[in-house]
Amino acid sequence: MKKLYFLIALFLSLVLHSQERYFLNSDTRLYTSPNSTSFLGYFKYGAEVRLLSESQNGWYKVQADNFNEGYVQEKFVATRLNAKDVKIKDLENPILEGGDNYYGGNHFFVLAAGLKARALPDKNSKIKEILFTGDPVPVDYVPVNENDWVNIGGNFSEEYSKYTLRKFIGLRPNFDSLIKDFDKLDVNALADRKTLSERIVELAWNSDYSKLIPAYQRYSEVVKQINDPKLIADTELYMAIAKGLSKHKLPEQIAAFAQKAEYSLKGVKTKSLYFTQKDLVKIFGQPTKKESIGDECGVYLSDLFYYYPDLQASVDEKKNQAEIVKVFINENNKLIFNPNAVLDHTLSEKAFIEKYGTYIEASIKSPHNYSIILEDSQFRIEFKDGKLYAIEIFFYC
Template identity: 75%
Template sequence: MKKLYFLLFFCSILLHSQERYFLNSDTRLYTSPNPSADFLGYFKYGAEVRLLSENQNGWYKIQADNLSEGYIQEKYIAKSLNAKDLKVKDPKNPILEGGDAYYGGNHLFVLAAGLKARALPDKSSKIREILFTGDPVPVNYLPINPDEWVNINGSFNEEYSKYTLRKFLGPRPNFDALLKEFDKLDATALNERKTVSERIVELAWNSNYDKLIPAYQRYYEVVKQLNDSKLLTETELNMALAKGLANHKLVEQIIAFTQKSHYSLKSFKTKSVNISLTDLIKTMGNPPKKTRISDECGIYLSDLFYYYPDLEVSVDEKQNQGEIIKVFINENNKFIINSNAILDHTLSEKAFIEKYGTYIEASLKSPHIYSIVMEDSQFRLDFKDGKLFSVEIFYYC
């Protein structure tokens, strides 16, 4: 009989652990079922938890999304969230609510440069993502121990879970304060200057473009001290990029700049990104590969694609039409933005930035890839080994 009771109890716990439960208020994770007990961390409204026990005098033993275990009161647990939830706010809870300019849900910001987000709460586990200073990340449970792990995916889904240490998360860093911190450092404190300057650069990319110039000025000081030729070249490229981005053109100027953009394919000049199927076959021959793709947004001319070694085209065979999606730039293919901006395989990345840096968008997370925004789409230009490699058009869904 005792075995039967144990089995029923175990099955009940297993069932609870598999169901989804949420917190209808801010609360804390306690070490024992007592509001006067020590606590391990803070929960924010909407956090998901796993139940590990039956209700015990108004308390449940639960597991937080970082796999920590403890106790919370039964009144804060719900199977779904609604407008009648308690939503009692804990004034000491450091987790930020949604609604600021950076993130819509519960969150904190990355404080360290090049922070590794891992698949498991383990320093040897797979790296899922590299995060930058100033990146907002979702946080629903925050331990008080700075060396504990935080789940920055916000749920128990192991396929997408991401973890980092508590000490690397906090309120959004202040750019001006970081500049002052760097400027106060002794010139011989190279490691500290490198750490702070990397944070400054990453935070600048997570701010406005006008912050990039003062960020790279300081970083360049450090790079010269390091005397790394490759890093010097890369930093000088980024300084040129910062100058262009800081003087960014207005949207209407950029659209006017790209209005007559088209391609030259083996000397055949297209009309914008469109080409008749007849001209495509005449110029490029029959495609080595044809494939149908899933186009849920309906953004392409057709779901039928022709793939050439240096060209990808969406094709409507019945209408005798083609829409060029991607072109690999080589001796035969050029991207012509207008009569004064002809981009071919000899164009260096630095020359491109110096000439057209005021027209482009860029991101630290996608180095050497630049976009030029249009009304309903954008051109994406990819540079490899310092030369223009490909041009691809992306439509907004």
């Protein structure tokens, strides 16, 4: 009977603890047992833990966000954090704090190219995100064993938690050091050259545009060795992008280029993106679909959207107003910056880069998508299969 009462009490205690969130108000370690010097990993101030037991002589058994289980001192466990916390820093703790111009909280950087962040600490679990060399990731607990998993989602919640192996994250890689390491490799060490050149390219994108050309010069050497025609063509396109970005125009030059932009839609030139709702229907007919969307920023004319094969528009039916949001480029539609700068269905992606590469923003994380940034908005320009597909006007919150 005593055993039954104990189990019921333990169950009720765990249920109670599960309803609250617990945080560490100082750096500490996850020890293998109370009063032990042996430990499994490092916690940073602010890390969340799950309590697995009542306090035992000043120690809690806890679970870290990667499911490691061990012990921490009771004095470091709190239900909330505040400015009065006396933080004891562990000088051996490798986790980086915020304030390095890359991430505001506890973090590490991705060391591997194309790193797969998984839904669970299991190499066969679903891939939630692909991360690039130099990406900062939130880390509150890191195990000592480099082959253990780390939660890089910064949260216990299944919605936000993501996992990778410890050996794939650490201090931010140094671009110049990677370049030197690559240049030292034997030209026939193709596998090593490929791995390192991929890291160099991704880190260049996570640095500044000036690093893209030297990165792609080395990567181009490798893809020519591999002799994959598609890879070579893609790399040539990215090299063209790199050359354009290295000579990027000033904001005022970009604004002057784009300020008189207008659409030509079925032969109708739009000095403004605005129509009356009646004129929109008169020109384009009834929409194939109407849908209300959430507009948290309030940047659109209305939550109601009209969808056409040619375009999408935000429409306020009561006020008889319509605003063009996205245009699909075809033989009927084009964007005109000036008589010598027309974006139409004949424009290839390569030609676009060669002509306008100094005006655009680009990212390896969104291939074939480009932006022309203005003060309060941007043109988002999308290509598919090498051809101009759509242009969207995006307004900032």
